[in-house]
Each structure stands twice: as structure tokens, then as C-alpha cells.
Amino acid sequence: MDILFIIIGVVFLLIGIIGALVPGIAGPPFSFLGLIMLHITKKYHYTEEFLVIMGLIAAAVTVLDYVVPIWGTKKFGGTKRGVWGSTIGLIVGIFVLPALGIVIGPFGILGILLGPFLGAYIGESTGGQDDKKALKAAFGSFIGFVTGTLMKLVYAIIVIFYFVKEMINA
Numbered sequence: 001m002d003i004l005f006i007i008i009g010v011v012f013l014l015i016g017i018i019g020a021l022v023p024g025i026a027g028p029p030f031s032f033l034g035l036i037m038l039h040i041t042k043k044y045h046y047t048e049e050f051l052v053i054m055g056l057i058a059a060a061v062t063v064l065d066y067v068v069p070i071w072g073t074k075k076f077g078g079t080k081r082g083v084w085g086s087t088i089g090l091i092v093g094i095f096v097l098p099a100l101g102i103v104i105g106p107f108g109i110l111g112i113l114l115g116p117f118l119g120a121y122i123g124e125s126t127g128g129q130d131d132k133k134a135l136k137a138a139f140g141s142f143i144g145f146v147t148g149t150l151m152k153l154v155y156a157i158i159v160i161f162y163f164v165k166e167m168i169n170a
Helices: 002-021 027-039 048-075 080-099 106-126 131-169
Strands: none
Touching: 002 027, 002 131, 027 048, 027 131, 048 080, 048 131, 080 106, 080 131, 106 131
């Protein structure tokens, strides 16, 4: 049974990494569930304090992931159109361009980075903002998106570290 829990834990860790990069997948909670799956085995265990802290961090990162891009866009003068444009741009950069055979940079990284920026710019421009304001809002959206993504990615990597560390040290 422990092998099954470990396999499910690894799957959750992989979903956590994917969720750090792909919108719509809650990466941090899946990463945290990976730790829980290892914890419920008979051989590997974490302290309750550690699990509570990691769970709270997962919750905080998940909430911040939704707040930071909006804050970044608004801080730089953007509107809801810029936030929506950023999200649509990210989806286009991740899914549509590669599906069309357009992969910009290694693994489509440039599509993931440029998609939110261009989407926010287009959203703001079509909402009546002048070019200068639209670019400023797009930059804020981009900064917010990158910050949220990095928070999720760092959390996922830390969880993987503790998962592997526990398996090696037990």
C-alpha cells in the first residue's frame, strides 16, 4: 500500500509543478497533497508542525497567486480588461501557439512570458487606454504574473526537496 501512496504522491508533485506554470491548476495544494501522501505511509513521516506550516504556505501562495497579478496591473494603472487580457495571453502562449506549431524559445518559455504581457496590452488598448498607459498596465500585469508563477514554482520545488529528502533519510 505504501508504494501506491508514494506513486500518488509523485503524481501530485508533478501536477504541482505543472500547476505552477499552467493557469487553472492549483499547483501548491497538489504539491502539499504529495507531502501528505508520503506522510500517510508507514515508513515516511513529517512532524505535525511541519505539515501545518507547509499547508498554510500552500494556502497563502494560492491566494497570493490570484491577488498579485491583479495588484500589479492595478498598481501600474490597469483595468479588469488588462487582467483578462493577461490571462487570455497566457493561455494563448501556453496552448494555442504550440498547437499551431509555433514554439518561441526553448519549451515555449517566451510564449509563456510574452503572452500575459501582450494580452494585457491588447486588453487595455481595446478598452480605450492610450499606448503609454496600456504598456504600463501590461508591464504591471507581467510583473504580477511572473511573481505569482515564481512563488508557486519555488513552493513546488521546496516540497519536492522535502519529499525526496524524507525518502532518502528514512
